[in-house]
Amino acid sequence: METDELIINLGPVHPSTHGVLRFKLRMDGEIIKDCRIVLGYLHRGTEKLGEMKTYLQFVPYTDRLDYISAMPNNYAYVKAVEELAGIEVPLRAEYIRVLAMELNRIVNHIVSIGSLLLDLGATTMIMWGFRERENALQLFEMLCGARMTFNYIKPGGVREDIPDGFIPKLNEFIDDMEKRIVDYEQLINDNEIFLMRMKKIGVISAEDAVNYGMTGPALRGSGVNYDIRKYEPYSIYPDIDFRVCVRSEGDSYARYMVRIDEMKESLHILRQVVDTMPKAEVVSSPKYGIAPMTGTASTVMTYFPRIFTPPQGEVYSRIEAPKGELGFYIVSDGTTKPYRVKIRSPSFCNLTAIPEMVKGLKIPDLIAAFGTIDVVLGDVDR
C-alpha cells in the first residue's frame, strides 16, 4: 500500500540522540525509508585549535573530544607527539597510562550500556552503572584531581605518579566490578523484551562494517577480529595477556555483548597491570631523558619543557579507544605549534553506518541500533 511520505526530524534536541545529533528520516508510516545524518551542532573547531596551541597546550582539548573516556584521547594525541619527537617514555608511566585507559574503557562501556538501556526504556541499568562509574571517577580523581577531563597523560609520561592508597582502592574496585558485571548480566541479558528489541536489529555484515570504516566493539560485533591493541601493539599491550572479544551476529545484541565481554577483559588487564607494575620513574624529557622522579606534580611540570619543538615531519598514530580506532595525524613544520592536526575519531566513522543499518526498520529500532553504536557527539563533531 502506498502512503504519503512523512519527514521526521529526530533531534538535534532529543532525549536519545546522546547530544546534539540530528536525523532526518523519510518515513513510510512507521518504516524508515531513508535516514540522513545532519552533523555539526557541536563543532568547536578542535582541529584548528590544534594548529594554534603548542603541543602541550592541546592536550586538555583532547579531553573534550570523547568526554566519556578522556584518558585514551589524551593518550592518542600524546602518543602521536611522542612518535613525532622521538620521546622515550619510562616503563612505569606506560603502565600507569594503560591502567588509566583500561579503567576508562570500563567507565565508557558502563555509560554506553546504561544509556542504551535508557533508550530502550529501562531506567535501572544506568543508575546501577553510575554507582560503579562513581567509584571509578573517584579513582581518577585520586590520580589527577579531575573526574572527566583529565589532562593526565602528557608527552613524556603522566602528570604525576599514582598516589598512596590508590592501588588498594583500585583492587577494591576491580573485585566489586566483577560482581557487578554479573548483576548487570542478570538484569539484562536474558530479559525477553530486551532480546526482542536487540536480536536481528540493526544488522550490518562484516564486509559492510569494514567498508564503512567501523572500528571498535561495533566492528567486532560483526565478527571482524580487529583490535589495534593486538594488531599494531603499542605501549605495554604486547606483554599483557588479553582476549579480543568478537561475536559474529552483527546485530545490536552482539555489539552489546562485546561491550560486556570487554569490560571483563579490561578487569583482567587491570589486574595484570597492578601485579606487574614496576617501581620506577614517571616522566622523561626530550632534553634530559628519563628523569629520576619523585612524583609530585610541580616537579613533573618543570621537568618537561612547556614549549618544545619536534623536528619537521608528520606522523599518524592510532590506538584502540573504547569506541574504536582513534587516530591523530600531526604535521610538524619545526615550530612550537603543529602545522596540522587531523583527528580520526571512532564515533564519526561508526556513525556513518547508521543509515545502512536502519533502512526498513522502525524508529525504535533506530534508537536501539544507534545506542549500540555508542557515539559521543563531542567525538563526532570535534
Next chain:
Amino acid sequence: MNAYELIVNILTALGAYEPVLNIFKAHGAEYVLKVIIVFVEIVVLMAFVLVTVMFLTWMERKVVAMVQVRYGPMVTGPRGLLQPVMDGIKLMGKEDIIPEKADKWLFTLAPFIVFIPAILVFVPIPFGDYLIISDLRVGLLYIIAISAISPVAILLAGWASNNKYSLLGAMRAVAQDISYTIPLALAAIAVVLFTGSLSTVDIVNAQSGTWFGIIPKWFIFLQPLGFILFLIASIAEMGRIPFDFQESESELVAGFFIEYSGMKFAMFFLAEYAHLFAVSAIVVTLFLGGWNGPIPSFLPAFAVPLVSLVYFLIKTYAVIFFAMWLRDTVPRVRIDQLLNLGWKIMVPLALLNLLVTGFLVTILANGVI
C-alpha cells in the same frame, strides 16, 4: 448496600437522620437531602482519589529509587512525603502555553476528557463492605466502557497539538488501547461466567469463603491464565513501561502530551495515576477477592467496612507495587511487537480461556461431574 445507605445508617445511628429528613419533608424537598448525601459521597471519593494519586506519585519515585539504589525525594516533608504537594504548587505556577497552530478548543478540552473518566471509573468499584458509590448491575461493563473514553481524549490531545510527535504518540496509544481492551474484556468475561453477574459486588461476594479452609476462593485460582492475561492487558491499558507507547520518551520525546504545560499537563499526570489505581483495584476486585479477608467476628458492625477497606487497599497496593517494580526492570517493547502480542497471542489465549471456562461452568452447572 452502598455508600449512600451507609451514610443514612450512620446518620440514623447518630439519631440525626429522621429530624433532618423531616425538615426537608416539611418543605416537600426530600430529594434535596438525597442530592446532598450523594454530593458528600462525590467529595469523599474525589478527595480519596486525589490523595491516593499524590501518594502514588511519591510511592512511584520511592520504589524506583529503591530498585535503583537511590533515596528518591527526601527533602520536603518526612522522607519526602510532601513532594507531590510541592509538585502541584509548581505546576500551578507554570505558564499555560497553547501552541500558536494548535486547535485551542480541543487542546483545552482534551485534558478534561482524560481526567473525568479516570474519576468516573471509581463509581462501581467496591472499596470495602458497603463502601461503593453505586452497585451498578452492569458494573464491569461500565468500567470497561468508561476506560474506553480515554483513547478518544488522547487522540484529541495528539491531534489538537498539531505536532508530529504527539500525533504519532496518540495514534500509537489508540492502537494499543483498542487492541488490549479486547483481551482485557475477554478475560473479565470469563470471570463473569462464574458469577453470572456483571455487578462488582456480586463478583466480590462470589469470592468470599475458602476451599478446604485454607485456600481463599479467589478467582485467580480458578482463572490463572485469565489473571495473567488481564494483568498484562491492564498494564498495557495503563500505558506503563513495557508498553508505554503513548509517551515512549526515547522515541517520541513525550508522546501525545508533548505540547502541554502547567495544570493541563498535571491533569494528564493525575489521570495516569488515577488510572493506575483504578486498574489495580479492578484486578483485585476480579481476581484477588476484592475486600474479602478474614474478618474477626468479635468486631463491632461499624468496623467491618474499615477492616475490609484495609484488606482492599493492601491488595491494591500489592498490584500497584508489582506494576512499579515491572517498570524498573524491563525495557519497552516495540509497537509492532506489542500489537503482535496483543492480537496473535493474547486474544487467542483469552478466547481459549473463555471457551474452557464456559465448558467447565456448563458441566458444573448441569451436574455432569
